[in-house]
Amino acid sequence: MKLTRRGWVVLGLIGFCLLMAAEYGSRSLNAVVAPLVIVFVGALVTAYRTKRPRFQRRPVEEGYPGDRRTVELGVDVGAATTATVSDRLSEGVKPVDGGNVMETTLIDGEALSYEIELEGRGKHAIGPMTVTVTDIFGLVSRRFRYDQTGSVVVYPRxxxxxxxxxxxxxxxxxxxxAYDREEFDHLREYERGDSLRDIHWKSAAKRPDDELVVKEFAADGSxxxxxxxxxxxxxxxxxxxxxxxxxxxxxxxxxxxxxxxxxxxxxxxxxxxxxxxxxxxxxxxxxxxxxxxxxxxxxxxxxxxxxxxxxxxxxxxxxxxxxxxxxxxxxxxxxxxxxxxxxxxxxxxxxxxxxxxxxxxxxxxxxxxxxxxxxxxxx
Structure with missing residues (x-):
């Protein structure tokens, strides 16, 4: 557990009030200090008792470079929890509008999702994931790390x-x-790339323009x-x-x-x-x-x-x-x-x-x- 920036501000305010109470008396400060202490202690207890949320990665559909895909995470949590979820992406995929970092409320049974864009050919890792849970007042946070990763396959262009x-x-x-080279079909003009063995030299010699012609053979139908x-x-x-x-x-x-x-x-x-x-x-x-x-x-x-x-x-x-x-x-x-x-x-x-x-x-x-x-x- 660690204090958030807001938590440090509250702690500093409590300390300042206690210092002022020691110097000038606590009667006028009780109305300020007592609620802050109650909230701060409650935040510590809440963060400490927060159970580790569980997530289930769902398969990500394969695709071509330039395609967009949705990454979905099934959520299993005891009670609604405010959290920041950060899912790491490897090279070859990128998040759409930074969607792999989400500030959300985790609700049991509701899936988290964000979009990615496929960039490079290969099999790319999605994850690991980090989840930072905070209390309802945002004073204390607790971080959980998940080693489980998913993957997405990106086809060649x-x-x-x-x-x-x-x-x-x-x-x-x-x-x-397959062609039957014994079954002659017709003659046609020579084109770049034709095999020399298919040139019909006798017919070419008879042509006044000296243009080459090649033999076409019948396909076997397969x-x-x-x-x-x-x-x-x-x-x-x-x-x-x-x-x-x-x-x-x-x-x-x-x-x-x-x-x-x-x-x-x-x-x-x-x-x-x-x-x-x-x-x-x-x-x-x-x-x-x-x-x-x-x-x-x-x-x-x-x-x-x-x-x-x-x-x-x-x-x-x-x-x-x-x-x-x-x-x-x-x-x-x-x-x-x-x-x-x-x-x-x-x-x-x-x-x-x-x-x-x-x-x-x-x-x-x-x-x-x-x-x-x-x-x-x-x-």
């Missing part, structure tokens, strides 16, 4: 890839859908199943998780079964909202690190985040994540070397080992910024 470059999205889908793998250098785990979450959300919307492999473990390929939330929850807790070579080779889509940026490897193609989500497309394309011209020139590229297979990566000096214009909240 998810961007809607449907606004990205259509050709890059097609490359992403082609990497997971929707497909994809395994996503992700790895990153230290400090790039947020970027990796963001890219994995965005690609997984896009594929699930295409009714593709999506599996996940990261350094912490794997999730089998499934579909549906429940599986989507499982993927987001796993990515909320993902850290940096690499997957093993076997996992890297078996992945249908590999996402790497390093000092050069975020890159999505789909089949034989490497796509900057910025371009895939439709941000800074022109700049990204300027740094890409045409697949045909790379046969005669490899300047400005660096070889990146991919499970024993070397791919060429253009030197990028920019990273994917988190512009929320195409950010999505759910699948």
């Amino acid at each position: 998810v961007y809607d890839l449907r606004g990205g470059a259509k050709h890059d999205l097609q490359l992403l889908e082609d990497a997971i859908r 929707v497909g199943s994809a395994t996503l793998a992700g790895e990153c250098i230290p400090g790039k785990d947020d970027e990796m998780a963001m890219a994995l979450a965005s690609v997984a959300t896009y594929l699930l919307r295409q009714e593709v079964s999506v599996g996940l492999s990261i350094s912490e473990g794997t999730l089998e390929a499934e579909t549906g909202e429940r599986h989507h939330l499982e993927l987001l929850r796993a990515l909320a807790l993902a850290g940096d690190g690499e997957v093993d070579g076997r996992t890297r080779r078996k992945a249908d889509v590999l996402i790497q985040a390093d000092a050069a940026g975020i890159f999505v490897m789909a089949g034989e193609h490497e796509i900057p994540f910025d371009r895939l989500r439709g941000v800074d497309t022109a700049r990204s394309q300027d740094t890409q070397t045409d697949d045909v011209s790379t046969q005669s020139s490899s300047s400005g590229t660096q070889a990146v080992a991919d499970g024993g297979r070397a791919t060429e990566r253009p030197n990028h000096s920019h990273e994917g910024g988190e512009t929320p214009s195409n950010e999505v909240r759910s699948s």
Whole structure:
């Protein structure tokens, strides 16, 4: 127990009155001193007899950065008690309007609540909590500390890839859908990123404009199943998780079964909202690190985040994540070397080992910024 500022004022006033009574007589001061002493002693007794309030934390709903959630505390207290409740929050969440510090009256059976805003990906602690109880006159306080904590999971940011470059999205889908390369479908004009082995050289030679054409093969009709793998250098785990979450959300919307492999473990390929939330929850807790070579080779889509940026490897193609989500497309394309011209020139590229297979990566000096214009909240 300790005296509040008001309590020290009352105690000082009592002392001053007693001093004056000793000097000039107590008859004229009894009317002042006696009530103050009664109130002060009553405050001490009340604070001493106050029982420790009990609280029960209720689960906080998971969400995306920028979402608001309500923190609720069930109250179990014998009698109505005036108190100041302070609930500590870790980085990654913040209180709305300072709501985690509440001056209130605790009433048995009534819950306390306040709002928080989710900021950063991860699992963030809520608590511990401190409760300061005062008597009805606010003279004496007693502090109780509670070690019990709660938590809230914040998903990675998810961007809607449907606004990205259509050709890059097609490359992403082609990497997971099965095609019968024996069943020729039609010819079309060559587009940046097409495989050289699909160029129909005889038809291209007959075209007067020397434009290349590529062969299109018939799909086998199956929707497909994809395994996503992700790895990153230290400090790039947020970027990796963001890219994995965005690609997984896009594929699930295409009714593709999506599996996940990261350094912490794997999730089998499934579909549906429940599986989507499982993927987001796993990515909320993902850290940096690499997957093993076997996992890297078996992945249908590999996402790497390093000092050069975020890159999505789909089949034989490497796509900057910025371009895939439709941000800074022109700049990204300027740094890409045409697949045909790379046969005669490899300047400005660096070889990146991919499970024993070397791919060429253009030197990028920019990273994917988190512009929320195409950010999505759910699948």
